[in-house]
Amino acid sequence: MSSTSQKHTNFVSEPMGDKAVTDLAGIGEVLGRRLDSKGFDKAYVVLGQFLVLKKNRELFIDWLKDVAGANSKQATDCYQCLHDWCEEFL
Amino acid sequence: MASKISDTELRHKLKELGEDVGPITDSTRYLWQKKLNNLLNDQKKNLRKRSISKSVNSKKLGGFSSDESELDSTANKTVRSGRKRVSTKNMSDNYVSNLKNSPKKLPLSLNKHMDENDFKIPGPVPLNSKKSLSRKKHLSRSCASDLTRHGLKNLNGSVGSDSVLDTSYDVDSSDSDVDFDRQKLTPNQSRQDSSLYATSFSSEVNKHTSMKKNISTKNGNYDLVSSEEVGLWKTVKHGIFVSFYRLYTRNGESCNILNSLDVYTLESTKASKPFLCRLRQATKKAFWQVAVIVLVIVLACGCMQYVKFSKRRRESEWKELISMIERIIEILKHQYEASQSDPSIKGYVAISHVRDMLIPLSERKSKENLWKRVVKFLEENESRVRVEDQHIAGEVFNVWRWIQISPPENSNKKDKVWQGQAFGNGDRSPNMLPFAPTPCLKIRNMFDPEVEYGDDWHVRIQDAILEKCESNSGIVHMYVDKSSKEGCVFLKCNTLQAAREAYSSLHGWWFDGKLVTVKYLRLERYHERFPASRYSTMPLKPSNNMRLSLSVPFQNSVLERT
Numbered sequence: 001m002s003s004t005s006q007k008h009t010n011f012v013s014e015p016m017g018d019k020a021v022t023d024l025a026g027i028g029e030v031l032g033r034r035l036d037s038k039g040f041d042k043a044y045v046v047l048g049q050f051l052v053l054k055k056n057r058e059l060f061i062d063w064l065k066d067v068a069g070a071n072s073k074q075a076t077d078c079y080q081c082l083h084d085w086c087e088e089f090l
Numbered sequence: 091m092a093s094k095i096s097d098t099e100l101r102h103k104l105k106e107l108g109e110d111v112g113p114i115t116d117s118t119r120y121l122w123q124k125k126l127n128n129l130l131n132d133q134k135k136n137l138r139k140r141s142i143s144k145s146v147n148s149k150k151l152g153g154f155s156s157d158e159s160e161l162d163s164t165a166n167k168t169v170r171s172g173r174k175r176v177s178t179k180n181m182s183d184n185y186v187s188n189l190k191n192s193p194k195k196l197p198l199s200l201n202k203h204m205d206e207n208d209f210k211i212p213g214p215v216p217l218n219s220k221k222s223l224s225r226k227k228h229l230s231r232s233c234a235s236d237l238t239r240h241g242l243k244n245l246n247g248s249v250g251s252d253s254v255l256d257t258s259y260d261v262d263s264s265d266s267d268v269d270f271d272r273q274k275l276t277p278n279q280s281r282q283d284s285s286l287y288a289t290s291f292s293s294e295v296n297k298h299t300s301m302k303k304n305i306s307t308k309n310g311n312y313d314l315v316s317s318e319e320v321g322l323w324k325t326v327k328h329g330i331f332v333s334f335y336r337l338y339t340r341n342g343e344s345c346n347i348l349n350s351l352d353v354y355t356l357e358s359t360k361a362s363k364p365f366l367c368r369l370r371q372a373t374k375k376a377f378w379q380v381a382v383i384v385l386v387i388v389l390a391c392g393c394m395q396y397v398k399f400s401k402r403r404r405e406s407e408w409k410e411l412i413s414m415i416e417r418i419i420e421i422l423k424h425q426y427e428a429s430q431s432d433p434s435i436k437g438y439v440a441i442s443h444v445r446d447m448l449i450p451l452s453e454r455k456s457k458e459n460l461w462k463r464v465v466k467f468l469e470e471n472e473s474r475v476r477v478e479d480q481h482i483a484g485e486v487f488n489v490w491r492w493i494q495i496s497p498p499e500n501s502n503k504k505d506k507v508w509q510g511q512a513f514g515n516g517d518r519s520p521n522m523l524p525f526a527p528t529p530c531l532k533i534r535n536m537f538d539p540e541v542e543y544g545d546d547w548h549v550r551i552q553d554a555i556l557e558k559c560e561s562n563s564g565i566v567h568m569y570v571d572k573s574s575k576e577g578c579v580f581l582k583c584n585t586l587q588a589a590r591e592a593y594s595s596l597h598g599w600w601f602d603g604k605l606v607t608v609k610y611l612r613l614e615r616y617h618e619r620f621p622a623s624r625y626s627t628m629p630l631k632p633s634n635n636m637r638l639s640l641s642v643p644f645q646n647s648v649l650e651r652t
Binding site: 049052053054056058059062063065 | 110113114115117118120121122124125
């Protein structure tokens with residue numbers, strides 16, 4: 001990745017604590033609402049799914065596309081975000 | 091299938107496929123299933139690829155495995171179980187389904203069929219291998235044609251699949267490839283004549299290759315080939331051919347029929363356009379596009395020119411009409427005046443005589459329309475011209491008579507004049523200041539902007555003021571406020587004394603029926619409004635020395651008159 005978004009840097013820079021799901025890179029208002037309606041209201045819930053899928057890129061992206069209707073870019077951003085966060089804090 | 095297996099099974103299967111399986115929970119289960127399906131599909135594809143490549147290399151079983159992937163699993167099993175000896179019916183069914191699914195597969199399925207019918211012909215036709223070409227070629231060809239015909243008949247539904255063998259050896263004389271059918275022999279016979287067919291076949295193959303090249307060069311691979319090519323094609327036959335071309339009948343309908351009488355055009359299914367061909371096509375396309383654009387532009391230009399031209403023509407016609415009407419009115423006026431001075435001359439002119447006067451004989455025909463329009467226009471829009479019937483030299487004519495309307499008493503042309511003073515000698519008026527506080531004046535009621543006409547009426551107003559103040563040479567700036575309803579004129583003098591004089595010579599005078607009043611304006615206010623006046627020092631002079639506004643002797647006052 002040549003450059004990361006501001007949102008990405010913000011998220012990766014600190015422990016996620018109680019952050020909302022929309023704080024994840026690639027998750028905007030619409031995707032956030034969809035995820036919320038499926039029970040993924042906090043970023044750490046999405047992290048849980050990410051970890052359950054064993055940080056598998058393909059599966060996680062697939063899952064995000066299915067559950068929130070994300071496009072490839074958004075899903076990849078989100079994956080990258082969680083991945084980097086895990087590298088930093090896990 | 092995948093949805094029914096349990097978690098452990100799923101895990102097991104994925105592990106078998108070398109996947110690192112995570113926890114399978116409710117939320118992840120379908121993802122893993124999808125993954126499994128994908129993996130299985132990939133595997134299948136790989137298998138198929140491998141089998142196809144195998145079929146090209148090895149001769150016996152290759153054809154089978156490639157076909158298997160196309161067929162249902164049930165049919166698959168049947169074929170496998172009867173590998174050594176499959177019933178003809180079964181095979182023909184396979185063949186028909188193959189033909190329906192993909193005509194390109196034809197050679198493979200043919201080979202399979204031959205295999206099963208103990209024709210002892212191995213594998214697909216290797217075009218480049220000369221070894222043992224002859225026998226195989228002939229047989230494959232004969233079988234191919236038979237099978238094809240049989241398959242087609244099956245497709246048409248006219249012949250049942252039970253009669254495979256009968257139909258396959260039945261020589262149909264209506265077929266165009268009669269020569270081929272005649273040459274067709276039973277497998278036993280073919281051994282004797284194999285060399286003969288080898289040569290003819292290889293020559294056909296050569297023809298095919300050259301023709302393909304030819305077609306590619308001429309039309310590109312996805313273009314239709316014209317019938318002249320088909321003539322050549324007719325000599326090249328069947329089997330191999332179907333895999334390279336899509337066939338079309340004369341009407342442009344697609345057909346699988348190998349009956350060359352019906353085939354009119356060919357379409358190649360493989361792309362290998364030579365560079366020159368591509369270049370030629372691109373140039374052609376570009377040329378057409380440019381041509382269309384140019385055409386559109388030319389059309390647009392033409393339309394615009396036409397619109398312009400017609401507009402110009404209308405304008406010139408209108409001008410001509412107006413000028414003609416003016417000349418007619420002149421003639422009529424002249425006639426009227428002549429009749430006033432000399433009672434023997436009639437005050438009207440016959441319409442046709444006017445026409446003869448105005449339009450020379452040579453143009454009368456071409457200007458007939460114009461003349462009609464002029465007559466109509468005069469009738470409708472000119473109230474001073476009356477149309478009458480009059481006897482002239484014993485003949486009844488439509489005539490025009492000029493009706494002189496006496497001009498209004500105070501004609502507009504009459505110049506505006508200073509008519510006199512309203513209040514007697516202004517200097518002695520008690521309202522008048524004995525000195526001028528500022529050099530600037532505002533003069534009201536000099537004109538009424540709604541009744542003024544012409545482009546230079548403000549010059550006449552200016553002249554009137556300057557003429558009235560002719561003895562005063564101190565007026566350096568004047569502005570006629572043409573838009574003011576009060577008829578305001580602003581005036582600046584170079585000295586207070588000059589302003590005082592101008593004030594007394596203008597205030598309380600009648601000008602053109604209006605009482606002129608004058609006020610002093612503050613100098614700063616004046617400069618604010620007319621910045622240019624700050625630098626004007628030259629005394630103004632009237633535009634002419636005719637003293638038009640003073641030409642009428644002053645009356646004393648309107649009050650005195652009444």
